[in-house]
Amino acid sequence: MVSVKLTAALFVATLLSAVQAEDAFEIYHEAAFPNMACTALIAKTATLISKKGSYCDIKNQPALGTMTHCLSVIPDPNAKANFIKSCAKFNLTEEQYTDAFNNATNYLFNTSSVEKFNTTKLFHQPVMLSKKKILGAWKSERGRWYNYNYSFYYGVTLFAYWYLVLFMAGLCNLTYFLFPNFVKSLNGSFSNTYRKYISLPAFGSRSHAHHKSIFKYFIFFVPTRLESILISIWLILAIIFTCVNFTHDSPNIIWPIKYAEMGRKIADRSGQMCLWILPNLVLFAGRNNVMQWVSGWSHSRFILLHKWNSRYATLLGVLHGIGMTYNGIGIGKYHTRNKQPYVRWGYVSLICMCLSLFHSMLVFRKSRYELFLLIHIILAVFFIVGGWIHTSNDGFEQWYYGAAAVWIFDRLIRIVRLFSFGIKTAEVQLVANETLRVKVQRPAYWKPFPGCHAFIHFLRPSCFWQSHPFTVVDSVLEENTLTFYLKVKGGVTHGLYQYLSKQPNSKAHIKVSIEGPYGQRVSINKYENTVFLAGGNGIPGLYYEATDIAKRLGDKAKIKLYWVIRHYRSIEWFSPELLKLKEMNIQPIIYITQPHVGLVEPIFSNTVESSEEEEAEQEKKSDTMEESNEYIDQLKNKLKYIEFREGRPDFYTIVGEEIQQADGPIAFASCAHGSMVDDARKGVVDNLDKTQYRVELFEQIQTW
Numbered sequence: 001m002v003s004v005k006l007t008a009a010l011f012v013a014t015l016l017s018a019v020q021a022e023d024a025f026e027i028y029h030e031a032a033f034p035n036m037a038c039t040a041l042i043a044k045t046a047t048l049i050s051k052k053g054s055y056c057d058i059k060n061q062p063a064l065g066t067m068t069h070c071l072s073v074i075p076d077p078n079a080k081a082n083f084i085k086s087c088a089k090f091n092l093t094e095e096q097y098t099d100a101f102n103n104a105t106n107y108l109f110n111t112s113s114v115e116k117f118n119t120t121k122l123f124h125q126p127v128m129l130s131k132k133k134i135l136g137a138w139k140s141e142r143g144r145w146y147n148y149n150y151s152f153y154y155g156v157t158l159f160a161y162w163y164l165v166l167f168m169a170g171l172c173n174l175t176y177f178l179f180p181n182f183v184k185s186l187n188g189s190f191s192n193t194y195r196k197y198i199s200l201p202a203f204g205s206r207s208h209a210h211h212k213s214i215f216k217y218f219i220f221f222v223p224t225r226l227e228s229i230l231i232s233i234w235l236i237l238a239i240i241f242t243c244v245n246f247t248h249d250s251p252n253i254i255w256p257i258k259y260a261e262m263g264r265k266i267a268d269r270s271g272q273m274c275l276w277i278l279p280n281l282v283l284f285a286g287r288n289n290v291m292q293w294v295s296g297w298s299h300s301r302f303i304l305l306h307k308w309n310s311r312y313a314t315l316l317g318v319l320h321g322i323g324m325t326y327n328g329i330g331i332g333k334y335h336t337r338n339k340q341p342y343v344r345w346g347y348v349s350l351i352c353m354c355l356s357l358f359h360s361m362l363v364f365r366k367s368r369y370e371l372f373l374l375i376h377i378i379l380a381v382f383f384i385v386g387g388w389i390h391t392s393n394d395g396f397e398q399w400y401y402g403a404a405a406v407w408i409f410d411r412l413i414r415i416v417r418l419f420s421f422g423i424k425t426a427e428v429q430l431v432a433n434e435t436l437r438v439k440v441q442r443p444a445y446w447k448p449f450p451g452c453h454a455f456i457h458f459l460r461p462s463c464f465w466q467s468h469p470f471t472v473v474d475s476v477l478e479e480n481t482l483t484f485y486l487k488v489k490g491g492v493t494h495g496l497y498q499y500l501s502k503q504p505n506s507k508a509h510i511k512v513s514i515e516g517p518y519g520q521r522v523s524i525n526k527y528e529n530t531v532f533l534a535g536g537n538g539i540p541g542l543y544y545e546a547t548d549i550a551k552r553l554g555d556k557a558k559i560k561l562y563w564v565i566r567h568y569r570s571i572e573w574f575s576p577e578l579l580k581l582k583e584m585n586i587q588p589i590i591y592i593t594q595p596h597v598g599l600v601e602p603i604f605s606n607t608v609e610s611s612e613e614e615e616a617e618q619e620k621k622s623d624t625m626e627e628s629n630e631y632i633d634q635l636k637n638k639l640k641y642i643e644f645r646e647g648r649p650d651f652y653t654i655v656g657e658e659i660q661q662a663d664g665p666i667a668f669a670s671c672a673h674g675s676m677v678d679d680a681r682k683g684v685v686d687n688l689d690k691t692q693y694r695v696e697l698f699e700q701i702q703t704w
């Protein structure tokens, strides 16, 4: 808790320092435009003041006189007063202003009457300006700078939207912990209807944790319905903000050609809105995200927000580029601009943004996560550095302070966390040929909690820079000891698998450092009836939660723990923990989906988990049936208090039955293969109204 408070304080400090710098912002007001328009228009018509001169100077009658005539045309009743106010330094009085106006009337010079009038040479006579041009100039300035204001308001809204949502989520989350009985009492038809149709279901009817794919390489996760709604509202706002309140002002003094004008306005809008999205992009992707503590949302949900924010930001970046291209061509500055370093860095930033969007497709993340991460970080660095240089030209770099501050803050806390754990020697063992059990002493102050995860660095030359997330179990067998159960997959875990299979006893001592604990506690321990649905390596977290509740509530709790595994051998790697269940008030049920596979043969498969491949796997019939039957009997004998069922469970039905049998509020926690988790979710949604009690679902699986 101390570290959380400390980090929160640090974070606020960094944000404040970022905001401090934001006084460079400007909201443009009506009062400024007449002055701006006349100054610009006069300068285009003739040079009446020297470089250091001012239109306020009564000694320069031609300049002051021209200005008064110009202002008199503008339909803003405060134009004169505001000009006089702006001339405070020159002690300009209203009388002097009027005199200058009256005097100039006699001298106004029509510059168009002279062929090739030299507009850059200092001129000593008041000049005539047409009404149409003056009004055009005024409207042009208003159009340009009001667009800046809109960009500001819209950007702030897109930025603040998430904080509003997250603080509300935080309040709900707090309610779950502080007033569990109030939450449990919310089981009427109103709250059930809301939950059935909005907050609980997957976007479509089923798929959420289990990814969907189109055309084989286009794989994606489907958000839940509530997530989709929140993101859609944001996207709709963003689209509206990108499209509305553009004006075409003519004759335009700033951009005479229409497409140059519109290009620039679109570019200003999209560029500035993009800046506002930037800090959140970095914040939501970080491991130490203050808003995660506030809202209680999972890291994987923040990654979802990160993705949608960055998709839209990229679109805005592209729009900005297109708009500026039209503008540059329209005003003939395209080539000179492209030679400027700040524009080139802009290109770098934009290209990095697009590349990283493409490279973040799930196919790449699934097959080469470490490579993806490395490339993503490099691209993000260039995206930020490029953008920073690009915007500092116009004083728009404050958002980059924010983004950089947030990023550095995250990295700093990560280092602090690593140091606070230190480097320890872990005992790593390959069990049942499929799981790596990592046991490591923890410092006494390093306190894990049910459902948390931590990132492990294995300090081996081949992989010390990588850190992978795994669920933490505070050992039930030894004091101050953490255990992790790593399923063997294709990366680091595969390297360890190869190394360990050559060691005696498949066991080795490896130096590790651990970054954590991360994650959010869930309020499942407030429920007397709990059902845990675990699949394969999803067991550790749920086991930790279940035993935690059993220890706290004792006989008052009714806890069921379902565990789905492929074969009996899998029990081996979790057997010390399963043996502990004997003394606890937990009802364990284990499903074995392919009971005869892998009892003798090594059962390791080097594939990334996917149901298609799982189903495609052949059921190898064991030649030594007798041997395996003996093994199974022994196992069952040792674990008599566990119910074994062979075959694939239907979590949809199981959840439905549990709900109907419940004699009080009931909570489910799931962490299993995607399709099973989705079945459980659907089971909860469809059976909400089959009981008079509150039903809660805590989906514990996280993927990103």
Ligand SMILES: Cc1cc2nc3c(=O)[nH]c(=O)nc-3n(C[C@H](O)[C@H](O)[C@H](O)COP(=O)(O)OP(=O)(O)OC[C@H]3O[C@@H](n4cnc5c(N)ncnc54)[C@H](O)[C@@H]3O)c2cc1C
Binding pocket: 365, 366, 367, 368, 369, 370, 453, 467, 468, 469, 470, 471, 472, 485, 486, 487, 488, 489, 490, 491, 492, 493, 494, 537, 538, 540, 608, 702, 703, 704
């Ligand atoms: C919160 C959380 C808790 C987890 N708990 C466990 C657990 O208790 N036991 C367990 O066996 N697995 C757990 N996992 C999954 C585990 O992180 C991956 O299996 C592991 O990182 C794979 O390492 P690899 O290099 O061998 O994988 P690869 O073969 O390279 O990749 C396999 C899969 O893991 C994903 N992956 C790889 N590296 C990472 C990473 N650094 N962060 C996120 N995803 C990654 C890839 O996208 C791919 O889909 C957990 C994941 C998360 C997000």
Ligand SMILES: *[C@@H]1O[C@H](CO)[C@@H](O)[C@H](O)[C@H]1NC(C)=O
Binding pocket: 061, 062, 065, 103, 104, 107, 124, 125, 126
């Ligand atoms: C009137 O205007 C003319 C031309 O700008 C200038 O030369 C002259 O000094 C002005 N007269 C007074 C009294 O300011």
Ligand SMILES: *[C@@H]1O[C@H](CO)[C@@H](O)[C@H](O)[C@H]1NC(C)=O
Binding pocket: 089, 090, 091
């Ligand atoms: C304006 O008035 C103040 C005080 O009367 C005087 O000190 C200052 O020099 C004046 N400035 C100009 C430009 O005349």
Ligand SMILES: *[C@@H]1O[C@H](CO)[C@@H](O)[C@H](O)[C@H]1NC(C)=O
Binding pocket: 110, 111, 112, 113, 128, 130
């Ligand atoms: C200024 O001179 C041009 C060219 O002689 C003429 O067309 C125009 O009407 C004049 N403007 C005014 C306000 O008299």
Ligand SMILES: *[C@@H]1O[C@H](CO)[C@@H](O)[C@H](O)[C@H]1NC(C)=O
Binding pocket: 118, 119, 120, 121, 122
């Ligand atoms: C216009 O005036 C400037 C400054 O006096 C001079 O350098 C320039 O050559 C002039 N241009 C023309 C076309 O006379």
